[in-house]
Amino acid sequence: MADPAGGLPQDVSAAEALLAKGDYVAGRDLATVVFLALRMQRPLLLEGEAGVGKTEIAKVLANILDRRLIRLQCFEGLDLASAAYEWNYPRQMVAIRLHEAEGRGRDIGDSLYSSEFLVERPLLQALRSDEHGPPVLLIDEIDRADEPFEAFLLELLSDFQISIPELGTVRAATPPVVVITSNRTREVHDALRRRCLYHWVDYPSLEAERRILALKAPQLADRLREQLVAFIHRLRDLELFKKPGVAESIDWAHALTQLDAVTLTPDLINDTLGSLLKYQDDIARVQGSEAARLLAEIQAAA
Amino acid sequence: MDSRLADNLLLFCRTLRQAGLPVGPGQVIEAARAVLHTGIERRDDFYVALRSVLVTDHGQGRLFDQAFHIYFRNPRLLERMMGMLLPTLEQEAPGKDTEAAIRRLMEAMAEPRHKESEEVFVEIERSGTYSRREILQHKDFEQMSLEEQAEAKEYLRHGIEFVREYPTRRFRPSSTGRHYDLRRSMRLMARSNGQMIQLARKRPRMRPPAVVLIADISGSMTRYSRMFLQFAHVLGLQTHALHAFVFGTRLTNITRWLADHDIDRAMHKVAEEVSDWDGGTRIADCLERFNVDWSRRVLAGRSVVVVLTDGLERDSGADLQFQTRRLQQSTSELVWLNPMLRYDRFEPKAQGIRAMLPCVDHFLPAHNVASLLDLAGLLKSRYSRTTRFAA
Numbered sequence: 001m002a003d004p005a006g007g008l009p010q011d012v013s014a015a016e017a018l019l020a021k022g023d024y025v026a027g028r029d030l031a032t033v034v035f036l037a038l039r040m041q042r043p044l045l046l047e048g049e050a051g052v053g054k055t056e057i058a059k060v061l062a063n064i065l066d067r068r069l070i071r072l073q074c075f076e077g078l079d080l081a082s083a084a085y086e087w088n089y090p091r092q093m094v095a096i097r098l099h100e101a102e103g104r105g106r107d108i109g110d111s112l113y114s115s116e117f118l119v120e121r122p123l124l125q126a127l128r129s130d131e132h133g134p135p136v137l138l139i140d141e142i143d144r145a146d147e148p149f150e151a152f153l154l155e156l157l158s159d160f161q162i163s164i165p166e167l168g169t170v171r172a173a174t175p176p177v178v179v180i181t182s183n184r185t186r187e188v189h190d191a192l193r194r195r196c197l198y199h200w201v202d203y204p205s206l207e208a209e210r211r212i213l214a215l216k217a218p219q220l221a222d223r224l225r226e227q228l229v230a231f232i233h234r235l236r237d238l239e240l241f242k243k244p245g246v247a248e249s250i251d252w253a254h255a256l257t258q259l260d261a262v263t264l265t266p267d268l269i270n271d272t273l274g275s276l277l278k279y280q281d282d283i284a285r286v287q288g289s290e291a292a293r294l295l296a297e298i299q300a301a302a
Numbered sequence: 303m304d305s306r307l308a309d310n311l312l313l314f315c316r317t318l319r320q321a322g323l324p325v326g327p328g329q330v331i332e333a334a335r336a337v338l339h340t341g342i343e344r345r346d347d348f349y350v351a352l353r354s355v356l357v358t359d360h361g362q363g364r365l366f367d368q369a370f371h372i373y374f375r376n377p378r379l380l381e382r383m384m385g386m387l388l389p390t391l392e393q394e395a396p397g398k399d400t401e402a403a404i405r406r407l408m409e410a411m412a413e414p415r416h417k418e419s420e421e422v423f424v425e426i427e428r429s430g431t432y433s434r435r436e437i438l439q440h441k442d443f444e445q446m447s448l449e450e451q452a453e454a455k456e457y458l459r460h461g462i463e464f465v466r467e468y469p470t471r472r473f474r475p476s477s478t479g480r481h482y483d484l485r486r487s488m489r490l491m492a493r494s495n496g497q498m499i500q501l502a503r504k505r506p507r508m509r510p511p512a513v514v515l516i517a518d519i520s521g522s523m524t525r526y527s528r529m530f531l532q533f534a535h536v537l538g539l540q541t542h543a544l545h546a547f548v549f550g551t552r553l554t555n556i557t558r559w560l561a562d563h564d565i566d567r568a569m570h571k572v573a574e575e576v577s578d579w580d581g582g583t584r585i586a587d588c589l590e591r592f593n594v595d596w597s598r599r600v601l602a603g604r605s606v607v608v609v610l611t612d613g614l615e616r617d618s619g620a621d622l623q624f625q626t627r628r629l630q631q632s633t634s635e636l637v638w639l640n641p642m643l644r645y646d647r648f649e650p651k652a653q654g655i656r657a658m659l660p661c662v663d664h665f666l667p668a669h670n671v672a673s674l675l676d677l678a679g680l681l682k683s684r685y686s687r688t689t690r691f692a693a
Binding site: 011012028029032033035036039040042047076077079081086087089092093096112113143144146148166184185186187190193194197198199200239241281 | 324326328329332335336339340341344346347350351354355357358359360363470471472484485488489491492593594598599600602603628
């Protein structure tokens with residue numbers, strides 16, 4: 001059941017159904033948090049290992065709610081000019097010269113700082129609604145940005161407004177749907193965390209991962225898919241430097257589809273290990289006997 | 303909202319707070335709102351609604367889970383338990399911690415201490431003998447008496463300056479900077495209606511690198527590690543980006559406990575919470591734990607890692623050299639402090655030491671105040687990454 005005014009789900013089950021419609025496999029807990037974020041108009045902070053579907057959910061939300069997706073990729077040194085807005089200096093200089101040439105001596109100050117000279121970047125764009133409603137703002141990998149940026153963001157997320165000294169305050173008529181992701185390479189500040197609804201996205205269960213692969217790599221045979229998922233789950237139990245995430249499972253599934261694989265064999269695993277593991281140490285550890293051992297375990301359990 | 307539910311929620315939040323979860327009043331209200339939206343018919347929805355507001359970090363999850371399952375199964379049970387615990391909880395507030403704090407406060411409010419001691423030292427120097435300060439600086443920690451230890455601590459506190467900074471991508475206005483600040487220039491130009499073109503300048507902001515200290519607290523290292531922790535505390539007061547770990551048979555992150563401004567309280571907390579003091583050593587295993595669990599979280603950007611250990615490994619599963627090499631590759635600068643260097647004719651013979659040595663950028667002693675001050679000096683000086691590849 002959807003709210004006609006914005007397509008927002010009315011309860012948790014509706015949220016689950018909506019996510020399923022967007023081909024996103026989510027447990028009821030994630031659906032609950034998404035539902036609350038939409039209803040309470042609070043940002044959603046998703047933390048978890050790389051490749052578990054945090055960024056994906058923002059795209060899915062934009063899709064199913066029929067909103068624009070505005071993406072801000074964070075990095076260290078991300079500043080106001082790249083994230084929020086910047087003044088169009090060349091254009092301003094030309095305007096000044098024109099003023100002079102036309103002999104207009106009056107004060108140019110006000111017109112120089114009007115919205116036609118303002119270059120809007122993602123955060124400011126997110127405050128503008130269009131005919132579909134307020135956009136979905138994805139602030140990706142906020143752990144890569146630094147503390148001054150977090151402080152600025154806190155202000156934005158509290159009141160959904162940006163103060164531009166020369167122009168005035170820009171406020172959002174309706175707050176955007178904000179999704180913030182973090183890979184936890186740095187601890188995000190407490191104040192920002194408390195402003196958001198927090199959810200730790202874990203690796204999916206066997207059943208969930210099977211469903212994900214059924215959606216994302218449909219050409220894969222059922223039996224092979226089961227072997228795949230079982231193998232990956234055992235891999236995640238090992239002491240690896242970087243465990244394979246869902247993105248890697250999907251990549252592996254695609255790779256095996258391309259190779260017309262029917263069933264897992266040690267050779268096949270060794271050849272395609274690069275789509276699962278991205279560090280040489282991990283590959284060296286798993287290749288050969290370890291992979292064969294895991295495969296034998298799966299076959300015995302099946 | 304049903305008043306009984308509201309009361310229960312309030313009490314639950316208070317319980318969480320006492321258990322150590324930082325729950326503010328704003329969060330309590332938000333939790334109530336969230337519950338209103340999800341309803342209380344389904345227990346799992348109710349659980350997730352509370353968790354999404356009250357838990358702000360993955361590490362708090364388990365505590366919340368336990369509290370939730372105990373409380374909402376039988377609230378009376380938890381109340382009774384809290385009632386029984388109350389006497390021990392009260393002990394925390396007054397007591398010798400506060401006394402120590404008060405004592406130090408009084409000392410701090412009196413005449414500035416280092417000025418005094420400097421006067422004393424100057425007098426002694428004038429008399430022509432070795433100054434006490436010099437003797438103290440070079441005395442081995444193992445051989446210090448309790449008073450000398452206290453003096454050494456004071457010395458460390460005043461002898462350490464800021465860690466060196468490196469340029470970041472952010473800028474700040476500066477009349478002597480090398481970059482032009484177009485935005486400010488435009489503003490200045492607009493003020494004069496375009497008549498005068500003034501080019502404002504800016505320069506990069508500097509910031510200190512993340513400093514990670516990893517100290518071996520096993521039996522052989524007792525005195526050294528305790529002094530080192532004092533050093534760590536002082537450093538922590540001056541830079542935000544400090545992380546501290548200790549290890550013996552396992553690795554523990556003590557950053558939060560060390561963050562207390564009062565050094566006695568900080569040390570007390572660390573002593574309480576860490577369980578493997580003065581025990582055996584498992585260097586390779588603990589370094590592996592650091593590499594896997596922590597390195598990506600605390601070594602972002604530029605970083606300096608200082609490891610304090612004598613390198614005498616008991617037994618290990620992981621390869622010590624491999625782990626040290628990996629650590630070196632995750633950070634800009636790896637410093638190894640080894641108190642064994644107190645012996646003038648120290649030669650790296652032990653297998654553990656030989657394994658680690660080629661993988662570190664600096665190999666320094668750590669047995670007296672002078673060596674720790676040298677370390678502070680090193681942290682202050684510039685280190686270029688290229689020197690690592692030149693060797």
